[in-house]
Amino acid sequence: MATIVTGGGITQIVGSHAGTTFARNKGGPYMKRKAHGTNPRSQKQLEHRTVVSQLSKQYTHSLTEPQRAAWRTFASTFPVINRLGNVTFLSAQQMFCKLNAPLIPNGFSPSTTPPVLTAVGTPTLLVVTAVPDPGGSLTVNLSTTSTDPNDFAQIWVSPPMNQGRAFFSSQLRKIPLWIARDMAVDITTQYKKLFGLLPQGPGGLICTRGAVVNSVTGITSAFIQSRDVWT
Numbered sequence: 269m270a271t272i273v274t275g276g277g278i279t280q281i282v283g284s285h286a287g288t289t290f291a292r293n294k295g296g297p298y299m300k301r302k303a304h305g306t307n308p309r310s311q312k313q314l315e316h317r318t319v320v321s322q323l324s325k326q327y328t329h330s331l332t333e334p335q336r337a338a339w340r341t342f343a344s345t346f347p348v349i350n351r352l353g354n355v356t357f358l359s360a361q362q363m364f365c366k367l368n369a370p371l372i373p374n375g376f377s378p379s380t381t382p383p384v385l386t387a388v389g390t391p392t393l394l395v396v397t398a399v400p401d402p403g404g405s406l407t408v409n410l411s412t413t414s415t416d417p418n419d420f421a422q423i424w425v426s427p428p429m430n431q432g433r434a435f436f437s438s439q440l441r442k443i444p445l446w447i448a449r450d451m452a453v454d455i456t457t458q459y460k461k462l463f464g465l466l467p468q469g470p471g472g473l474i475c476t477r478g479a480v481v482n483s484v485t486g487i488t489s490a491f492i493q494s495r496d497v498w499t
Contacts, residue, residue: 283351315373320365323364323372335380339363343358346363346386370488371486374420374445376484383487387487388481388485389413389415389449389480391478391479392413393409393411394409394478394492395408395411395494396408398497399498400467401466404456405454406454406474407454407456408476412489418483420449420480421480422443422488423478425441425475427463428473428474428498429472429475436475441462443462444458469498472498473498476493476495476496478491479491
């Protein structure tokens with residue numbers, strides 16, 4: 269479904285409507301015919317869909333009415349940013365799934381009540397060190413302002429790319445597990461599971477994105493990005 273901002277006519281539109289997809293790149297806004305591809309069914313996508321489906325059913329059938337009322341109140345006072353960068357509000361069920369979905373794959377139990385505290389550490393610096401094979405490795409260090417032991421680092425990584433690439437969001441893949449923050453962590457094994465072998469030589473660009481996520485509330489911080497060249 270397309271997201272549209274009006275005002276003296278349409279000023280912004282992102283998404284698809286009536287067979288047309290609207291987007292933007294470094295050249296500005298553009299539109300193209302909507303492609304009807306196959307439904308992605310990778311293992312990670314299936315696992316995520318299963319988690320969201322379970323949480324949706326839990327909200328509808330397992331939560332008490334007072335618990336759902338508490339989520340409605342929380343959702344109405346906790347804004348999120350949509351694809352256009354505008355402030356919007358989720359439904360209670362959407363908020364319940366949004367905050368709890370990251371907890372389950374990392375071994376934490378979903379919360380039936382909304383968070384009392386919504387504070388989460390802020391990422392200040394993301395350092396990635398990439399060494400190609402043979403004997404290669406990939407290490408990341410997400411520095412934060414956090415003092416909460418329940419705050420962890422969530423990392424996204426890209427495959428090796430051309431150094432001239434400016435836009436890389438579509439290439440990022442999430443490391444499945446949260447890792448320790450404020451220290452260097454070797455994610456070579458996780459990277460190989462996503463993309464196969466490391467590059468066999470220097471020169472490729474790797475881009476990364478990091479955020480802080482709280483394991484009790486599911487609240488996630490703003491993103492920070494970094495890049496390095498396999499050297």
